[in-house]
Amino acid sequence: MTTTSSALTNLRPVGGPALQAGRPRTVFRANTEPVGAEAYPSDLAAVxxxxxxxxxxxxPHPLATTEAYRSVPLFDPAAEVESAADAVELEDQYIDWLDxxxxxxxxALRAIAATDGDVLVCCSAGKDRTGIVSALLARHWGDSLDAIGEDYAASAAGLVDRFARERAVSADPEATANAQRCVPEIMTTVIDHVERRCGSVDGYVRAIGLTDEEIAAL
Structure with missing residues (x-):
């Protein structure tokens, strides 16, 4: 893979540095681009x-050959990626993915819980799949809905150039632009749905199979 940049534009701690202050490790979130290893936080225990x-x-991920790298596809290969209900709005699509x-x-959550040391969670743009996992983590840690929405929306600034390139080559720029939406209300709606349905994010995480010990390790 050709290295074209030394910076990741959508790399940051989940929820911002203040949320994780005092925790024994930091969980970062990021996009995936052809960058060098120097673009990443040092001493990652898991990618x-x-x-x-x-x-x-x-x-291939720039850190794919390191011992820290874990391939943990979020999408179930037995299920279609897009909603069976043909969800158009991202809120509906994310809620569908949760099921x-x-x-x-x-x-993904188990991989984080099983790791001692700093962790990087990533997908392609670092917005959708990474955004869901990050929002669940942040709420589990006690972040407010408003703060979770703002953290999700923070990806917009880092993805401006990437999104412009995607729209330029898209056969349906309008649909592409809709998929690129990155405003706080998207993720606050998703987490609110989780809490109304399951009582809490921890309730959802238990429902999908994590044990109390694994949840505590998050």
Missing amino acids: IDLRRIDETNAV RHRSGIAA
């Missing part, structure tokens, strides 16, 4: 790549 196998084959891709979400 959890949520992309599908065909995505990782096409664009149909629960095994992948559980695997």
